[in-house]
Amino acid sequence: MWSPPTSAREAAIAEPLLNVAELSSGYGPVRALWDVSVRIEEGELVTLVGGNGAGKTTLLRTLSGLLPASAGTIRFAGEDITRLPAHLRARRGIVQVPEGRQVLAPMTVEDNLRLGGYARPQGEIGAALAEMYALFNDLRLRRRDIAGHLSGGQQQMLAIARGLMARPRVLLLDEPSMGLSPILVDEVFATVERLRASGTTIFLVEQNAYRALSIADRGYVLEAGRIILEGPAASLMVNDRVKEAYLGL
Amino acid sequence: EPIRLGAFLAVTGKAAFLGGPEKNTIELYVAKINEAGGIDGRPIALTVYDTGGQAKEALTYVKRLIEQDKVDVIIGGTSTGETMAVIKTVEEAGVPFVSLAGGQEIVEPVKRWVFKTPHTDRLAVDKIFYDMKARGLTRVGLLSGSGGFDKSCRDNVLALAPERGMVIVADETHGAGDTDVTAQLTKIRSAPGVQAFLYCGFGAPTSIVAKNFRQLGLTLPHYQTHGSASKTFIDGAEGAAEGVRLPAAALLVVDQLPPSHPQKQVASAYRDAYEARFKEPISTFGGHAYDALFIVVEAIKRAGRTDKETVRAEIERTTGFIGADGIFTMTPTDHLGLDPESFIMVEVKDGNWKMLQ
Amino acid sequence: MSADLLQFLVAGVTVGACYGLVGVGFSIIYNASQVINFAQGEFVMIAGLGTTSLLAAGMPYAVAIALGVLITVLVGVALEALAIAPARQSSVVTLIIITVGASIFLRGAAELVWGRNFRSLPPFSGAEPIALGGAVIQPQSLWVLGGTAISVVLLSLFFAATRSGKAMLATACNPNVALLLGIDTRAVLRLSFAIAALLGGIAGVLIAPISLTYTDVGVMLGLKGFCAAILGGLGNPFGAVVGGLIVGVTEALTAGYLSSAYKDAVAFVMILVVLIVMPRGLFGAKAGERV
Amino acid sequence: MTQLVVEGLHKSFGAFAVLHDLTFSIREGSIHSIIGPNGAGKTTLFNVITGLYPPTHGRVLFNGADITGRPAHALAALGISRTFQNLQIFLNMSALDNVLVGYHLSCRPRLLPSLFRWPAVVRRDHEYRQRAEQLMAFVGLSAFVGAEASAMPYGALKRLELARALAVQPKMLLLDEPAAGLNPKETGDLDTLIQRIAERGVTIVLVEHDMRLVWAVSNHILVLDEGRKLAEGTGAEVRHNPDVVAAYLGEGGRHR
Amino acid sequence: MVDHRRKGTRGLVLLALIIVALPAVIPNAYIYDVVILIGINAIVCIGLNLLIGYAGQISLGHAGFFGLGAYASPLLSDRLDWPPALALLAAAMAVGLLSFAVAKPILKLRGHYLAMATLGLGIIISIVLNQEGQLTGGPDGMPVPPFSLLGQRAEGEATWYWIVGALLLATVWLTLNLVDSPVGRALRALHGSEVAAAVTGIDVLRYKIMVFVLSAVLASVAGSVYAHYAGFITPSEATFFRSIEFVTMVVLGGMASTFGALIGAALLTALPQVLTPLQDYQMLTFGAVLVGTMVFMPKGLVPSLAERLARHRR
Numbered sequence A: 001m002w003s004p005p006t007s008a009r010e011a012a013i014a015e016p017l018l019n020v021a022e023l024s025s026g027y028g029p030v031r032a033l034w035d036v037s038v039r040i041e042e043g044e045l046v047t048l049v050g051g052n053g054a055g056k057t058t059l060l061r062t063l064s065g066l067l068p069a070s071a072g073t074i075r076f077a078g079e080d081i082t083r084l085p086a087h088l089r090a091r092r093g094i095v096q097v098p099e100g101r102q103v104l105a106p107m108t109v110e111d112n113l114r115l116g117g118y119a120r121p122q123g124e125i126g127a128a129l130a131e132m133y134a135l136f137n138d139l140r141l142r143r144r145d146i147a148g149h150l151s152g153g154q155q156q157m158l159a160i161a162r163g164l165m166a167r168p169r170v171l172l173l174d175e176p177s178m179g180l181s182p183i184l185v186d187e188v189f190a191t192v193e194r195l196r197a198s199g200t201t202i203f204l205v206e207q208n209a210y211r212a213l214s215i216a217d218r219g220y221v222l223e224a225g226r227i228i229l230e231g232p233a234a235s236l237m238v239n240d241r242v243k244e245a246y247l248g249l
Numbered sequence B: 001e002p003i004r005l006g007a008f009l010a011v012t013g014k015a016a017f018l019g020g021p022e023k024n025t026i027e028l029y030v031a032k033i034n035e036a037g038g039i040d041g042r043p044i045a046l047t048v049y050d051t052g053g054q055a056k057e058a059l060t061y062v063k064r065l066i067e068q069d070k071v072d073v074i075i076g077g078t079s080t081g082e083t084m085a086v087i088k089t090v091e092e093a094g095v096p097f098v099s100l101a102g103g104q105e106i107v108e109p110v111k112r113w114v115f116k117t118p119h120t121d122r123l124a125v126d127k128i129f130y131d132m133k134a135r136g137l138t139r140v141g142l143l144s145g146s147g148g149f150d151k152s153c154r155d156n157v158l159a160l161a162p163e164r165g166m167v168i169v170a171d172e173t174h175g176a177g178d179t180d181v182t183a184q185l186t187k188i189r190s191a192p193g194v195q196a197f198l199y200c201g202f203g204a205p206t207s208i209v210a211k212n213f214r215q216l217g218l219t220l221p222h223y224q225t226h227g228s229a230s231k232t233f234i235d236g237a238e239g240a241a242e243g244v245r246l247p248a249a250a251l252l253v254v255d256q257l258p259p260s261h262p263q264k265q266v267a268s269a270y271r272d273a274y275e276a277r278f279k280e281p282i283s284t285f286g287g288h289a290y291d292a293l294f295i296v297v298e299a300i301k302r303a304g305r306t307d308k309e310t311v312r313a314e315i316e317r318t319t320g321f322i323g324a325d326g327i328f329t330m331t332p333t334d335h336l337g338l339d340p341e342s343f344i345m346v347e348v349k350d351g352n353w354k355m356l357q
Numbered sequence C: 001m002s003a004d005l006l007q008f009l010v011a012g013v014t015v016g017a018c019y020g021l022v023g024v025g026f027s028i029i030y031n032a033s034q035v036i037n038f039a040q041g042e043f044v045m046i047a048g049l050g051t052t053s054l055l056a057a058g059m060p061y062a063v064a065i066a067l068g069v070l071i072t073v074l075v076g077v078a079l080e081a082l083a084i085a086p087a088r089q090s091s092v093v094t095l096i097i098i099t100v101g102a103s104i105f106l107r108g109a110a111e112l113v114w115g116r117n118f119r120s121l122p123p124f125s126g127a128e129p130i131a132l133g134g135a136v137i138q139p140q141s142l143w144v145l146g147g148t149a150i151s152v153v154l155l156s157l158f159f160a161a162t163r164s165g166k167a168m169l170a171t172a173c174n175p176n177v178a179l180l181l182g183i184d185t186r187a188v189l190r191l192s193f194a195i196a197a198l199l200g201g202i203a204g205v206l207i208a209p210i211s212l213t214y215t216d217v218g219v220m221l222g223l224k225g226f227c228a229a230i231l232g233g234l235g236n237p238f239g240a241v242v243g244g245l246i247v248g249v250t251e252a253l254t255a256g257y258l259s260s261a262y263k264d265a266v267a268f269v270m271i272l273v274v275l276i277v278m279p280r281g282l283f284g285a286k287a288g289e290r291v
Numbered sequence D: 001m002t003q004l005v006v007e008g009l010h011k012s013f014g015a016f017a018v019l020h021d022l023t024f025s026i027r028e029g030s031i032h033s034i035i036g037p038n039g040a041g042k043t044t045l046f047n048v049i050t051g052l053y054p055p056t057h058g059r060v061l062f063n064g065a066d067i068t069g070r071p072a073h074a075l076a077a078l079g080i081s082r083t084f085q086n087l088q089i090f091l092n093m094s095a096l097d098n099v100l101v102g103y104h105l106s107c108r109p110r111l112l113p114s115l116f117r118w119p120a121v122v123r124r125d126h127e128y129r130q131r132a133e134q135l136m137a138f139v140g141l142s143a144f145v146g147a148e149a150s151a152m153p154y155g156a157l158k159r160l161e162l163a164r165a166l167a168v169q170p171k172m173l174l175l176d177e178p179a180a181g182l183n184p185k186e187t188g189d190l191d192t193l194i195q196r197i198a199e200r201g202v203t204i205v206l207v208e209h210d211m212r213l214v215w216a217v218s219n220h221i222l223v224l225d226e227g228r229k230l231a232e233g234t235g236a237e238v239r240h241n242p243d244v245v246a247a248y249l250g251e252g253g254r255h256r
Numbered sequence E: 001m002v003d004h005r006r007k008g009t010r011g012l013v014l015l016a017l018i019i020v021a022l023p024a025v026i027p028n029a030y031i032y033d034v035v036i037l038i039g040i041n042a043i044v045c046i047g048l049n050l051l052i053g054y055a056g057q058i059s060l061g062h063a064g065f066f067g068l069g070a071y072a073s074p075l076l077s078d079r080l081d082w083p084p085a086l087a088l089l090a091a092a093m094a095v096g097l098l099s100f101a102v103a104k105p106i107l108k109l110r111g112h113y114l115a116m117a118t119l120g121l122g123i124i125i126s127i128v129l130n131q132e133g134q135l136t137g138g139p140d141g142m143p144v145p146p147f148s149l150l151g152q153r154a155e156g157e158a159t160w161y162w163i164v165g166a167l168l169l170a171t172v173w174l175t176l177n178l179v180d181s182p183v184g185r186a187l188r189a190l191h192g193s194e195v196a197a198a199v200t201g202i203d204v205l206r207y208k209i210m211v212f213v214l215s216a217v218l219a220s221v222a223g224s225v226y227a228h229y230a231g232f233i234t235p236s237e238a239t240f241f242r243s244i245e246f247v248t249m250v251v252l253g254g255m256a257s258t259f260g261a262l263i264g265a266a267l268l269t270a271l272p273q274v275l276t277p278l279q280d281y282q283m284l285t286f287g288a289v290l291v292g293t294m295v296f297m298p299k300g301l302v303p304s305l306a307e308r309l310a311r312h313r314r
């Protein structure tokens, strides 16, 4: 979908697209992340696995700039964005589909989607909308309705579609399959793969660790705010610790 | 050892239009007196508190003046409510107190320590009725605001009308901050046999009433009260105030007073000093403060000391004091002591006040 | 229709348009932050008094008006920058109390600058009343009506059809999500205060020739404007205007036929009844809440 | 014995009909799953049963009594309790207090005794505090007893809701997607938890998209589609119903 | 929570000590007056805080109830010759009934709409007090007969100090009890989520009405006490400015904190007294202090300071 300008591409050769080094963050005085380092190459699909309360959401919120980093650096496309305001990160192409859907409840489905493309040239919005409606038929049927009235799963579709509307350079997905019917879960995973195929970089947080790892290139395992394991997805899948704690095998 | 003078005034809030000039006047003249060496060599230490026009604040500040600032005399209470709220405290503490508010209940019945300088609202109403009668107008359409001043005026109108042979054919009200009163005026216009219109209120509504009155093309004789006795009213009405009559202290038309008029000198000196200092036209409200201050000052001079009972007695003995509001002669049974004659009727003519005979 | 009734209606519409125009100012800040700006009335006051000063300083009327409104916008932006922005992570209630404080501050400041006297602005196009059937109307009222109509149309378009308008709504309903979408929520908030101050300023100069102007003029106008905005349904500019007109006409008709002493009370009773029947005002948007 | 009967239930929002003439019943003590595509009306059905939405028409009977249109708090008193798909946590309170609110009905708080802090109030409060802690331990939230709800991760909040719903001491417990946001390991624990609750005699109505959980625990499954009953039966029956596969399960769902 | 309780008890004891010790350092009737006013405002604010801070329901009309109490009690004792204590209770009951009657339709509203409805209610009350001059003396107010109980007249600031102090202490005690009870929990719960509260068996509307009536009655009692203490009452005690002032005190002190409400009341009552030397700059400074406090302590004084203290200790 998107191809970076050459200069950026050159920079990217020297450094991964998203380079998180020794990142710490938390809520006020409470620390939730400790020295987290994550590297995501351009076009990679990386997944983050971790138990309940491990800090996955916290990491994504810090990457997006909703939470300030208390230590460490975040570099994106060769630029240090550790202190960059959240909305500018979004405009650089770091797009998050947040946990718990967070649709703009009093606005219509279509307004939600259009706002997803807020940072894009307005001329492209029409085509992108059509794309989303093709992907999620329910949204097309309900496009004039108030987003807050949708069912949980429909809202999840909307949250994903809204994220895609931004045509992200790196997409941060926080449990995108939550609340979706099995058919749609398949659909979402297929979409994620398609996006990756078209060059979008993806950082996927997913409770369904098995499926996440099966489509990912690499993975990280987060426990109690620290990265305890990382490696190619295939090797993580056979790791005993991962198997026991996250795959329920 | 300074003479301690305390004042509590509505410097802000709805009655700020009244309290502001009062504060200005007191501060202006206290400074002048102190420059001239004070009273018998004793400077005046002035403490002014802003009540915002609220009775509750007034009470606290009066306690503060008495207990904390240990003042010798208190001036203040821009409104009747503020004044009435503190009377009990002042009486119990025994501090001479001169009020600047209009309600006659302040001095009727007489309270030992309480005096006041403005003409009573009843006197103002009486003046208006007298003028109406002289023109053969007996059926009056009344409009009043919702504040204390407005309501007190209205109460007097309603109470006095039967005695004076007047009939109130319409009794309308507007709210605080209203921007238009044409509905009320329309109703008054069609009141049966209405012959004259009277508005009780002060501040911006006085001008709004005049404007709406003209807008509706009403031709009734138009009266307002001393609440409108300020050039601001005429300016604000933008020509619509022409012909409005109202009772006011002679101060308002000081230039038109004959040279022989006893108040001429005092009033014009006050006007000149005030306008030079504050660059705004005088209102009669500042005059109340002027009178209060100087009645107190004269009393202290006569007493030669500041013990409260002596000062009180001397205030009560004020005789023939010429002030901005008129000539005061107080007695143990009259704690206002203002000569009704000093209240005159004026009319707006060519954008200015014109004294009527 | 009797001439009196017509006159009552004219009076009601005149007053109602003033309320509506002030009420519209509430919707915009509400739409950006869900905050009720208690200093909205002070914008009205500052524009009116500012213009009288500029006029007195010898400026042509049109220039004085433009500058008066501009000053108000600057005050609005300063208010946002100094008092709202530093606290924007706080709860809506906290922000509302900040605007209460700001309103007190602005009135205190205005008293220092302009004193306590009321002042007037000349009507834009003469004071000669216009006959309308058996009733008369001040020409300035037509200016207010026109100004109200234009503001409401522009604002409605802004929220319904522009990207910035939608961004503003998004900011109000979830600032964090707005940030994730690339919306500069700070700029949105600043813009909302600028526009609200602009509207307040316009209201101020349009209304001043009718209501006169003084440091407390915004208090009651602000309150009635708030009523208008709520009655019409918060966040809906069109609703605010309709709400204002209804309040104005109710007051005038009550004053005309029932009791002028209780006209405000009747207007409030009417608002209460409407809210009990329609808990989100006449045209309030759905909250989009469900479980 | 049937505990809940839904008869000809119809619910629409404006012109938009969400539930059509729905009839089914739930046996006491069973684990009854309701599945169906997103927007099929599952949550709406819960909302009607628990008294949050009045139905357009139709009836709901609980233990033989018509409860249609009764307010939610009255239904809670009858023993109907639930969790929410869109979390409804008291974020202004601690985790423990969230659970304690669940004991509201058992506490029967009264104004005067509370104002004057009668010893009985104190004693009972103490007692419920202990029970709440036990309940938190039961759902695996021991670590969060002292936590503020607003500081808890998503998965823990889901269990907190469950604990709160259990504190109501329900006869029937409606769970709306309890496994969403849990990883497979945690879902496995939930499976056990649900069975244990059922063993205590609580009827469980489960809405869930995690098929592994559904297949594992359900005695009976109702499939909804566009507000209508699409299929009903045991897991095995439903699983191979081609309509269900087409509308909902897809190939993936069938095999999981 | 247990810790919370202990803190509350500690606060209560501290407050009692302060109330007992304060007269030793109060030099004159003026300071007594300010302290008494603080106490009276605090009673209103503590009640209002139950409604706003705990139950999350806004009211911009509580001055109306304060005013009703302030007028009803003296009117009953003066015109109908009832003993003042009985009049005070009757006034509180009447306000309770009135607030109960209006609560049901009004409390179904939410947020700003509820604010508007309560504001309208308060304004209607204040208009009636203003307009019914025959009864109330109109805008210029009316004198209030002194309060007496069992033949003992309550007069003088020192006496009133103890009366208000005792009332305040009782209010704080009762409020702390309530907040810490299942009832208080239910209130906080419906603040957090009305649906969740409902499905756990809380009759949401009933609880809202209960706390609304409770806070209205407290305001009414405070109003009656104020009227008898001041000996004079005007309708400005019932205006919407006064209502806003009460809410401001609650928010400034810190919502959902009983001592916050108390401290907010103390601060905003005392602040104008402190600012008097500023003369013309008084109002401006007052506004600036209010804004500044809320900007730097957005959760209100007590919670923000407590948070800072806790962070400091760590």
Ligand SMILES: Nc1ncnc2c1ncn2[C@@H]1O[C@H](COP(=O)(O)OP(=O)(O)OP(=O)(O)O)[C@@H](O)[C@H]1O
Pocket: A027, A030, A032, A050, A051, A052, A053, A054, A055, A056, A057, A058, A059, A099, D150, D151, D152, D153, D154, D155, D156, D181
């Ligand atoms: N607002 C907050 N304030 C304080 N602490 C918080 C807050 N939100 C989360 N935490 C804490 O931060 C830690 C990480 O939480 P986070 O939400 O990032 O977990 P997660 O890995 O996303 O879990 P889940 O799988 O449940 O979504 C947890 O210990 C949690 O208690």
Ligand SMILES: Nc1ncnc2c1ncn2[C@@H]1O[C@H](COP(=O)(O)OP(=O)(O)OP(=O)(O)O)[C@@H](O)[C@H]1O
Pocket: A149, A150, A151, A152, A153, A154, A179, C289, C290, D013, D016, D018, D036, D037, D038, D039, D040, D041, D042, D043, D044, D045, D085
């Ligand atoms: N309050 C409401 N107003 C309007 N439409 C509503 C409302 N509540 C639900 N709906 C609609 O009813 C339909 C069913 O919604 P419901 O939440 O019951 O679905 P669901 O089966 O729970 O779906 P999911 O599996 O995604 O949670 C949806 O299309 C939804 O948009």
Ligand SMILES: [Mg+2]
Pocket: A056, A057, A058, A099, D153, D154
């Ligand atoms: Mg998470």
Ligand SMILES: [Mg+2]
Pocket: A151, A152, A153, D042, D043, D044, D085, D176
């Ligand atoms: Mg659902």
